[in-house]
Amino acid sequence: MLQRRLSRLALLPAALGAALSAHAQQTGVGAAVQQVQVQGSTAAYDARRDDTAMKTVVRHDEIVRYGDTRLFEVLKRIPGVTVNGAAARGGEVRMQGLGSGYTQLLVNGERPPAGMQVDTLAPEMVERIEVMRAASAEFSMEGIAGTINIVLKKTVRKPERELKIGYGIGRDTRSPNASLRLADRDGAFGYELAGSLVHDGFRGEAPGREEATDAAGRRTLLRTTAGHEDGRMTTLNLTPKLQWKLDGGDTLGLETFLNLNRFRTGVNAPTATVLGELPPYPDKQFGMANDNDVLRSTLEWTHALASGARLEARLGVSASRTDNTTRRTAGGNPAVGPLTRSIDSRGRDRGLSTTGKYTVPLFDGHALALGWDGAWDRRSDARRERDYLDPAAPIPAGDEHDSGHVARLAGYAQDEWTLTPQLSLYLGARWDGVRIEADGNTFGTARSRSGVFSPVLQVLYKPPGMKDDQLRLAVARTYKAPGMDQLLPHRYTSVNNNPAEPDTEGNPSLRPELALGIDAAWEHRWAEGAMLALSASTRRIDDYTRSLVVFDGARWIALPVNVGKARTRTLQVETVFPLRTLMDGAPPLELRANVARNWSNVDGVPGPDNRLDEQVPLSANLGADYQGERMTAGANFGFRKGGRVAVAANQAAWLHVQRDLELYALWPVDRRSRLRISAANLLGMDMVNERSYTDLASGTTLRNRIANIGHPSLKLTLESSF
Numbered sequence: 109m110l111q112r113r114l115s116r117l118a119l120l121p122a123a124l125g126a127a128l129s130a131h132a133q134q135t136g137v138g139a140a141v142q143q144v145q146v147q148g149s150t151a152a153y154d155a156r157r158d159d160t161a162m163k164t165v166v167r168h169d170e171i172v173r174y175g176d177t178r179l180f181e182v183l184k185r186i187p188g189v190t191v192n193g194a195a196a197r198g199g200e201v202r203m204q205g206l207g208s209g210y211t212q213l214l215v216n217g218e219r220p221p222a223g224m225q226v227d228t229l230a231p232e233m234v235e236r237i238e239v240m241r242a243a244s245a246e247f248s249m250e251g252i253a254g255t256i257n258i259v260l261k262k263t264v265r266k267p268e269r270e271l272k273i274g275y276g277i278g279r280d281t282r283s284p285n286a287s288l289r290l291a292d293r294d295g296a297f298g299y300e301l302a303g304s305l306v307h308d309g310f311r312g313e314a315p316g317r318e319e320a321t322d323a324a325g326r327r328t329l330l331r332t333t334a335g336h337e338d339g340r341m342t343t344l345n346l347t348p349k350l351q352w353k354l355d356g357g358d359t360l361g362l363e364t365f366l367n368l369n370r371f372r373t374g375v376n377a378p379t380a381t382v383l384g385e386l387p388p389y390p391d392k393q394f395g396m397a398n399d400n401d402v403l404r405s406t407l408e409w410t411h412a413l414a415s416g417a418r419l420e421a422r423l424g425v426s427a428s429r430t431d432n433t434t435r436r437t438a439g440g441n442p443a444v445g446p447l448t449r450s451i452d453s454r455g456r457d458r459g460l461s462t463t464g465k466y467t468v469p470l471f472d473g474h475a476l477a478l479g480w481d482g483a484w485d486r487r488s489d490a491r492r493e494r495d496y497l498d499p500a501a502p503i504p505a506g507d508e509h510d511s512g513h514v515a516r517l518a519g520y521a522q523d524e525w526t527l528t529p530q531l532s533l534y535l536g537a538r539w540d541g542v543r544i545e546a547d548g549n550t551f552g553t554a555r556s557r558s559g560v561f562s563p564v565l566q567v568l569y570k571p572p573g574m575k576d577d578q579l580r581l582a583v584a585r586t587y588k589a590p591g592m593d594q595l596l597p598h599r600y601t602s603v604n605n606n607p608a609e610p611d612t613e614g615n616p617s618l619r620p621e622l623a624l625g626i627d628a629a630w631e632h633r634w635a636e637g638a639m640l641a642l643s644a645s646t647r648r649i650d651d652y653t654r655s656l657v658v659f660d661g662a663r664w665i666a667l668p669v670n671v672g673k674a675r676t677r678t679l680q681v682e683t684v685f686p687l688r689t690l691m692d693g694a695p696p697l698e699l700r701a702n703v704a705r706n707w708s709n710v711d712g713v714p715g716p717d718n719r720l721d722e723q724v725p726l727s728a729n730l731g732a733d734y735q736g737e738r739m740t741a742g743a744n745f746g747f748r749k750g751g752r753v754a755v756a757a758n759q760a761a762w763l764h765v766q767r768d769l770e771l772y773a774l775w776p777v778d779r780r781s782r783l784r785i786s787a788a789n790l791l792g793m794d795m796v797n798e799r800s801y802t803d804l805a806s807g808t809t810l811r812n813r814i815a816n817i818g819h820p821s822l823k824l825t826l827e828s829s830f
Contacts, residue, residue, distance in 0.1 A: 159568075160533065160568045163238055165239075171236075172232060175786040177230065177231070179226065180227040185744055190202045190205065190724050202253070203254035205253075205724035205725065209591070212250055213226050216259055217259075219483065221457070223429070224367060228345070230287055233345060234258055237258055241645065242625070243586050244522070245522040248538075249585070250587055253676075262300070262349055268290070268829075269290055270827070270828070271286075271829075272285075272286065273825070273826050274826070276824075277822055278821035278822070283308045285304070285825075288302070297352055299350050300347075305342075305344050306343045308340060310340065312336075314817070315814075316333035316379075317330075317812075318810070318813075323806065335375060335814070339371070340373075343368070344367070345366070345367055347365050349363045363408065364405045367401070369398075371397070371400075372398075374395045389444065406423070409421050421462070422461075426457070429454075429456050430453075432451075448496055450494050452491070453489065453492075455489045455490075456488045457485060465477050476522075482516065487513070487592065489510050491508040508549060509548065511548075512544065517540075518541065521538075522534065523536070530569060531569050534564070536563070536564045537561070538562045540560050541559040542589050544595060554616035555616070556590070558619070564583070576633045576634060579629070582628075585624055590619075594618055594653075594668050597614050605664055606810065609664075610663075610665055613667055628645070630642050635689040636686075637686050641683070643678075645677070647676045648673065649675070652670065654668070654669065655667065656668075656759075672710070673710075674710045677708070678704060679704070679705045682703075695736075698732065700733075706724060706726070707719075713755070713757065717753055718753075718754040719754070729744060741772065743770065747766070748763075750766075758804050759799070768793065770786065772786040772787075773785050783825070784825040784826075788820070796815045797814050799811070
């Protein structure tokens with residue numbers, strides 16, 4: 109039923125455009141239209157200064173400044189944004205210190221297609237990054253902490269031909285990469301072809317430590333693991349775009365995005381038991397091959413009416429596949445037989461989406477917009493597990509298969525109104541409906557249906573007589589809906605199953621988390637290019653979801669459940685200014701700094717440290733950029749504070765301090781070529797994952813720690829225009 113509604117909704121742009129065009133002709137609006145040409149520089153526009161909505165825009169020249177090959181490497185330098193983990197290796201983007209779905213990632217204003225790994229996007233393909241701390245009705249309200257919209261290049265203004273060839277090297281890494289962009293326009297027709305190829309070869313060490321203590325604090329178990337990993341990842345991105353200007357001022361565009369990933373890794377993890385019993389499998393070897401392909405095509409139509417109204421409509425189709433083969437070989441405990449398992453899994457996704465917006469200027473300084481957002485995605489998964497030395501051996505949950513669909517339908521209205529030169533308002537409301545249904549051989553049928561109504565208000569006020577200052581306020585209702593993986597009750601097993609390494613299983617009874625958020629900011633500009641901003645935000649979240657570890661009589665399982673309320677608070681300070689604003693005759697140096705402090709608490713989890721979603725408590729960046737005649741150079745120092753997090757009454761996790769020092773320099777080789785050198789992780793920081801589980805009955809605590817050893821790396825890139 110809902111699929112038929114979405115199909116009809118896809119026809120709405122054409123019907124609405126035809127009706128509006130007919131109305132314009134009947135009323136004679138189009139008979140005599142005065143052409144007004146407005147000349148201006150887009151460089152003079154600053155979203156942070158001019159838009160009513162709270163939004164920070166990172167432009168292309170800032171995105172490519174450090175020569176990054178993965179988009180997540182760029183995001184970690186944005187004020188108020190942190191990234192946990194490694195780019196292209198399961199990294200997670202966080203705003204207000206929150207990730208796991210609290211921070212919404214969009215591509216061109218839309219939800220990425222299923223299976224797409226946003227972190228593998230090439231920075232060269234991105235026109236700008238929009239960071240929205242407060243919600244907007246135009247975009248999905250599914251961003252409690254905030255929304256990051258990644259806008260790919262799409263406008264062809266002049267011929268462009270650019271080639272970049274680079275090579276990254278570290279102690280245990282090698283990363284050749286290349287990107288190409290071709291763009292041109294011939295009258296009403298324009299095209300662009302952008303592509304990038306990145307190959308990461310890596311070797312790494314990941315030592316682990318597992319220990320247990322009794323109620324008196326005496327150590328009863330100590331195991332150490334010497335983990336070694338050898339792998340590679342290859343990513344190909346292609347984005348061909350076509351654009352036509354039609355008679356009457358309409359535009360038609362076709363954009364296709366292709367993302368191919370090939371990941372291979374082998375891990376050897378022998379465990380030595382210093383004190384206590386042997387684990388079931390002291391010697392473990394893993395091999396994994398993962399292939400992930402995503403294709404998305406979007407047709408976009410823009411129709412301008414003579415009355416000044418504008419209709420934008422998009423229709424997209426997507427398809428993706430994920431094939432994974434894992435081999436587990438383990439043994440070393442005479443009391444337990446050897447483990448020789450081969451696991452093959454396959455996922456297939458197909459999707460249809462449509463979005464649109466009709467904007468009409470009611471009068472000077474007042475614009476009303478109505479829009480829709482619909483999508484239908486179908487997914488099928490199959491998992492086959494075998495003992496490759498004894499294929500006939502029965503294995504619990506050896507074969508699993510399931511299929512399901514997710515249907516989304518949303519409508520919104522928003523009104524931006526400039527009341528006076530000092531005061532402007534943004535009013536919006538959006539309704540989002542989500543329906544999920546899936547069938548599987550191990551769990552039968554699972555269904556979930558939810559609908560959320562979300563109002564939003566944003567205010568921009570410029571006090572009279574204070575042209576360098578402005579105040580902002582936003583109030584919005586947002587939400588976080590559970591994904592299909594969280595809802596489906598099939599199980600993913602661990603090798604050495606214990607409370608610190610449990611199996612995971614979904615929960616079909618999960619409800620969306622609902623939040624009421626307030627954001628406020630003061631911004632001050634004391635000179636050209638100089639800005640100081642102080643912002644604060646708070647969120648109250650109902651039906652907060654967290655993962656509980658339980659024992660089902662045979663194995664330990666981590667299960668997501670709704671457990672009550674949570675509250676978050678953030679205070680952020682940011683400044684950027686040229687040094688010349690403080691010192692006459694200073695060198696062409698721009699300085700920037702930002703600090704974000706985050707607090708949160710969760711009902712039902714005893715404190716202290718009962719922070720939401722392992723929230724990062726403090727993050728900061730300090731940077732400088734030099735713009736000389738013969739060289740451009742800069743540096744950035746990023747800091748992320750650690751600390752203990754109480755996940756539950758008997759579960760805890762530790763965030764470890766991260767310090768990241770990066771440098772870059774750029775020299776012109778000739779009139780068309782430049783050489784860029786960049787260095788990352790100069791302090792050689794490790795990535796550490798540490799968790800503990802306490803048996804409340806006996807007082808025994810089990811603690812598990814794994815560290816991925818980090819090393820500095822260097823990248824050389826030759827950039828040429830031709």
